[in-house]
Amino acid sequence: MTQRISWLWLILLLPSLAWTAPNPRLLLPEFSALAQKATESVTITLDPSLLAMAGRFLDSNDPQDAATKEVLKGLQGIYVRSYTFDQDAAYRESDIDAVRNQLSAPGWNRLLETRSRKSHADVDIFIMTDKNQAIGLAIIASEPRQFTIVNIVGAIDLEKLHKLEGQFGVPKLDVDLQPAASSPKK
Amino acid sequence: MKDLESQLRAALRPAAPREAFTKTLLAQISLTRQPRTTLRRTAWLTASLAATLLLAVGARQHVQDLRNRESGLEARRQVIEALRMTSQKLDLAYEAVKNQSASETPGA
Amino acid sequence: MSNAEEPAFLDAQLKKARLGDRAALAVLVRAHQHSVYSLALRMLGTRELAEDLAQDVFMQLNAKIASIESSQHLAFWLRKVTSHRAIDQLRQRSRLQTAPLEEEALSLSVVDGGDPLLHRHLSNLLSQLTPPARAVVLLRYQEDLDPVDIARTLDMPINTVKSHLKRSLDMLRSNTPGTDLTQRTGDSL
Numbered sequence: 001m002t003q004r005i006s007w008l009w010l011i012l013l014l015p016s017l018a019w020t021a022p023n024p025r026l027l028l029p030e031f032s033a034l035a036q037k038a039t040e041s042v043t044i045t046l047d048p049s050l051l052a053m054a055g056r057f058l059d060s061n062d063p064q065d066a067a068t069k070e071v072l073k074g075l076q077g078i079y080v081r082s083y084t085f086d087q088d089a090a091y092r093e094s095d096i097d098a099v100r101n102q103l104s105a106p107g108w109n110r111l112l113e114t115r116s117r118k119s120h121a122d123v124d125i126f127i128m129t130d131k132n133q134a135i136g137l138a139i140i141a142s143e144p145r146q147f148t149i150v151n152i153v154g155a156i157d158l159e160k161l162h163k164l165e166g167q168f169g170v171p172k173l174d175v176d177l178q179p180a181a182s183s184p185k186k
Numbered sequence: 187m188k189d190l191e192s193q194l195r196a197a198l199r200p201a202a203p204r205e206a207f208t209k210t211l212l213a214q215i216s217l218t219r220q221p222r223t224t225l226r227r228t229a230w231l232t233a234s235l236a237a238t239l240l241l242a243v244g245a246r247q248h249v250q251d252l253r254n255r256e257s258g259l260e261a262r263r264q265v266i267e268a269l270r271m272t273s274q275k276l277d278l279a280y281e282a283v284k285n286q287s288a289s290e291t292p293g294a
Numbered sequence: 295m296s297n298a299e300e301p302a303f304l305d306a307q308l309k310k311a312r313l314g315d316r317a318a319l320a321v322l323v324r325a326h327q328h329s330v331y332s333l334a335l336r337m338l339g340t341r342e343l344a345e346d347l348a349q350d351v352f353m354q355l356n357a358k359i360a361s362i363e364s365s366q367h368l369a370f371w372l373r374k375v376t377s378h379r380a381i382d383q384l385r386q387r388s389r390l391q392t393a394p395l396e397e398e399a400l401s402l403s404v405v406d407g408g409d410p411l412l413h414r415h416l417s418n419l420l421s422q423l424t425p426p427a428r429a430v431v432l433l434r435y436q437e438d439l440d441p442v443d444i445a446r447t448l449d450m451p452i453n454t455v456k457s458h459l460k461r462s463l464d465m466l467r468s469n470t471p472g473t474d475l476t477q478r479t480g481d482s483l
Contacts (some may be wrong), residue, residue, distance in 0.1 A: 114282035198411035
């Protein structure tokens, strides 16, 4: 009897033993089926050790490398999945739901949501903060023939990332990148 | 109190096989691998063997260094590519915001 | 982590083992035999079959040690070979899919502070899973692999891994008295 009671107590399931602290790392699917259809697939998985290794091969005397090194400081991971297709509507929005659903978890806030009729591109930017410090960034970009998911984990310096855009030959983003209060979900 | 997964982890901790099994296994393995034999060589042969080994070690280290360098350069390339793609997508958002602002501007 | 488990130590032993050092290979066998044997036993259900499988795996390792590049690769290789061979055996002997585990498999783990009856019950339920699902659960909760690594180990799409995990946990939970079916797993899939 005592054993049965102890058994029941032990099996008691807590409501959620999920992360007690928010986790900025997303679980990115392999998208195997989509990868087979894609004309180009990009899968980048850079954990802390690979980032450190890359950092050792960035030349501080080169402006782009130096700026990149600055961005990498404090980062613990960069994960990218990008698939390009040779025709429109080769993927469905529901294919990306597995990732979007994770961004509904506590801790993630939508920083920006854009819908462009001109380029037919939808870009959602999410940020996770802890004690007013950005610790995670997620970007989901859906275009007619391509979708891209970027997940950056770590102490992201948005200002440095902002500056980096100029280094890569794209105009600087003039929007305010300071983490906002939680934005209404879609 | 623990949840189901914690109980699973506790229930499924690896345990050791019988010691007799391990001894038998290692004995079988030893039958298939010959111990390194110590060869008796003349001093000259020993020296040339040592020199050959040093060259081999040096070459191996060189190959390892090259591999490390390749890995590091590949990691660097991937970092740059990842950040380039991030910037590209941020630029998409920028364009959308800019276009929206322009359309909302009176007289635009 | 004890010295015998540290990657640097095992890498050093691996280097020696690749050059024919028997003592070094013995160190590697002892470092990994718990994992291989437990995986085999919980997959196959009997000590005899588990020992046969573990022996085959380590003999194969003996033959292929030169192709093992690192201690990490070694761990991956052992789990992969053990899992695949166990699944193959179970598929050939379909009657074993639902056979209850032998006493040793049921009482394999002795956990301080845990409930041994619960552990036996969970282990018994495990034997009711299909071979691939059982392998997924063991790699997750015995070997502490994440779904991506499980997918690589079993050459299985990651969505299939997650599906096996979810269904298996649901089955385990629903067959364990006192569990609340409305409470979701705390594990992030």
